[in-house]
Amino acid sequence: MILSVALSHRFDGFDLNVAFDVPGGVTALFGPSGAGKSTVVRAIAGLMRCDSARISLGSRVLDGPGHRVAPHLRRIGCVFQNAALFPHMTVRQNLCYGQRFHNGSTVSFDDVVAMLDLGPLLHRRPEGLSGGERSRTAIGRALLMDPDLLLLDEPLSALDEARKAEILPYLERLRDGTRRPMIYVSHALPEVARLANHIVVLRAGRVLRVGATEDVLSDPNLSAALGLREAGAVIAARVLRVEADGMTLLETAAGPIFLPGVTAAPGQTLRLRIPAQDVILSRDRPVGLSALNILAAQVVSLTPLDAASVMVELRLVDQTILARITHRSTAALALQPGTDCFAILKSVAIMGAT
Amino acid sequence: MTPEEWAAVSLSVQVSVWATLLSLPFGIAAAWALSRKRFPGWQALNALTHLPLVLPPVVTGYLLLLAFGRNGPIGGFLEDTFGIVLAFRWTGAVLAAAVMAFPLMVRAIRLGFEAVDRRVEETASTLGAPPVMVFLTVTLPLISPSLIAGSVLAFAKAMGEFGATITFVANIPGQTQTMPTAIYALLQVPGGDAAAFRLVWISIVIAVGALVASEVLARRMQARVQGS
Structure with a gap:
């Protein structure tokens, strides 16, 4: 399934102009803060209107001239940095939230709970969860709505190194187990190198490079953009x-x-x-x-x-x-x-x- | 206690409960519009909701009388179309109390809307919830503590409302006489002090009771909302 994105937007002195096509698998949206990653993610999820936007996922046009699919009809599962769990619901209610709006989901609740080790958490409320447990719950919740695309917006950046190390294997399981296209937003190269098949390098509102992870990371011309220490x-x-x-x-x-x-x-x-x-x-x-x-x-x-x-x-x-x-x-x-x-x-x- | 005093107490409670319940949906709508939207007329709506807070209550009561009196444009329409009469009836006391309590209610609920994490609502919409469902299943539960706070404030304000009430519906014992207007009337007659004091005590008990109940309720809601 090809995700095709072309956006341009101007706000507060920031000028975003990006276009890229990526195949299935895990695509990393990589760049420093202020590169425009979040804007791109919010536009794909339908949470923000750009001055001009053309977004399509496979044969489905999500944004086009005179055409815009509302966020709740896009079937794009989002996991945000702070997990954004529903504080008034238990973990189980959080996980099941999306299912009431989607009939005929092919995703099994038990499989997701098993894959993300959520069993012991089901009756707890978000308040008492650790950062890693919150992230896993948010990932499970997005997965259970049976999304056509998973958007992970810096899901690990709020976690310390130990918690990151705890979550990364789950993300690998997600990548290998669900075969669902994923957009993974990050400014941490090790995560990207570990998870992504493709990388879109963003810098100051422009696409610097799109390519396979191996090609992008071994391109000496991109070293400065990727960070010299990380290259x-x-x-x-x-x-x-x-x-x-x-x-x-x-x-x-x-x-x-x-x-x-x-x-x-x-x-x-x-x-x-x-x-x-x-x-x-x-x-x-x-x-x-x-x-x-x-x-x-x-x-x-x-x-x-x-x-x-x-x-x-x-x-x-x-x-x-x-x-x-x-x-x-x-x-x-x-x-x-x-x-x-x-x-x-x-x-x-x-x-x-x- | 005389039957007349009881009538004043029960009417006050009745008027305040109705005023609170009837203004709640409008209060939620106004608070939502004021905290979430920017539209032409936003300033006007903001000023209008706050007007009863800054106007002398007697002026508010008089304006209500002009608009909702039997000869007023709205009052006449209501009487002709639905047979509803407000002026000098207990229903009018409900309207006066609701109008006077409205700014306090809206302010409290607005704080609730502003404290809701927008990303939680956005996530609900990406999970497939249409806007109305996001509001009912996420926003409304999350602002429930401020709904309680706003309702208690409005109830207390309605219980104490005097100026607009006496101007709009007068002070007719057994019909439109509420506790504050009854206390005022008792203080105007010789030997009324004892009876006035009974009503003063009752209003203190009701006010404190409402405050304690709301505190307990708000804590329980807060715990449900934040799971503490």
């Missing part, structure tokens, strides 16, 4: 085997990678993130180094980022990754497009199953 490639990996010393050997398009503490079974596929600032480059194959993952690479391009650093785009067999190094190192190693070198991966993060 880094996301690659797919398959678990090959666990070695006697507990290290797991993973097969990737960039070559073999060893990681400790992998819980996935052989044959499973994982998504790995290689932060650009954790990649060290060497002209010669390093010897006597504690790092385990040293891969032959070729420089594709060099993109100056700021006064101190350069983003180096590297080709490792069939995979592009990024390394962020200083101007001085670039000069010392005489790096140029085409230069052969070795990439030393200081850290590789597992972003969950794909």
Whole structure:
């Protein structure tokens, strides 16, 4: 199901002008605060009128010239930052709220309760719930109305790191279990890298880039927009085997990678993130180094980022990754497009199953 | 207590209950329009609802008499069409009390509307609730504490209403004499002090009772609304 959005709106000195088409799966709407993410989300949900809007979901036109579907008829499930639960209802009543307006829902109450572990909460009221429990309830409530599209507007941003870590697996289950198109709004790259198949990068009311997560995150020209600290490639990996010393050997398009503490079974596929600032480059194959993952690479391009650093785009067999190094190192190693070198991966993060 | 005093007490309660109940839907509508909408005439509506608060009650009563008296434009219409007479009847006391209590009620309910988290209502609409259902299932329950607060304020105001009532419906024992006008009448005659005091005590008891009841009710509603 293709979501097609074209909006323009002008208010209070802010000028929004975006257009993008995204396929099913999870699409991240990514950008800093003030980029216009919330405006886009509110427009898709029908909660706000833009100066001009064309929005369609599959063959259904939600907004068009002289045509506008009211929010309650859009079948778009929304989860907002603060969960926005009904304070005067129990968790069960919250979950069931949408069902009374939708006959013939294909979503089973018991399945949703089981998937989000809501069973013990059903008789409680929102007031007594933790942030994570509220988020899960809001997600379940949106899911139970059997939506054509799920809109998650920064569902984790009000939570601390521990709570985020608690919710993320549920979001992965949601993505893998329901096969429902999702728009996931966030300004946190790790969440986006972990969940999204596609990314729409927004900046100051404009679309900077639309593309597959792997392509967007390994584009050196977007590093500045995505945040230098966060920049880094996301690659797919398959678990090959666990070695006697507990290290797991993973097969990737960039070559073999060893990681400790992998819980996935052989044959499973994982998504790995290689932060650009954790990649060290060497002209010669390093010897006597504690790092385990040293891969032959070729420089594709060099993109100056700021006064101190350069983003180096590297080709490792069939995979592009990024390394962020200083101007001085670039000069010392005489790096140029085409230069052969070795990439030393200081850290590789597992972003969950794909 | 004399039957006349009892009549004043029961009439006061009757008038205040009716005034509160009848003005509640209008109070909700006015509070909703004033807190949620901006429209041409917003200022005029705002001023009109507050007018009874700032006008001398006697003036309000006189204006009611002009408009709702048997020869007034609205009063004449009501009598000709529905056979309803307000001036110098207990029904007129209800109208006078409702009009005088209206600003207090609207102010209290407005605060309730303004405290409702709009995102909760928006979420209800994205879940498929049409606007009327959002109002009935989300907004109204959430403002219930301020509905109670507004109603108690209006009831208390109606119980104490004097100036507009005596101007519009006079002070006819057994027909339009309420507690305040009865107390006033008793104080005008020699030896009426004892009877006046009985009514004063009764009005204090009713006022305090209403306040306590509303407090208990409001807490219970608050707990239901916020689950504390």
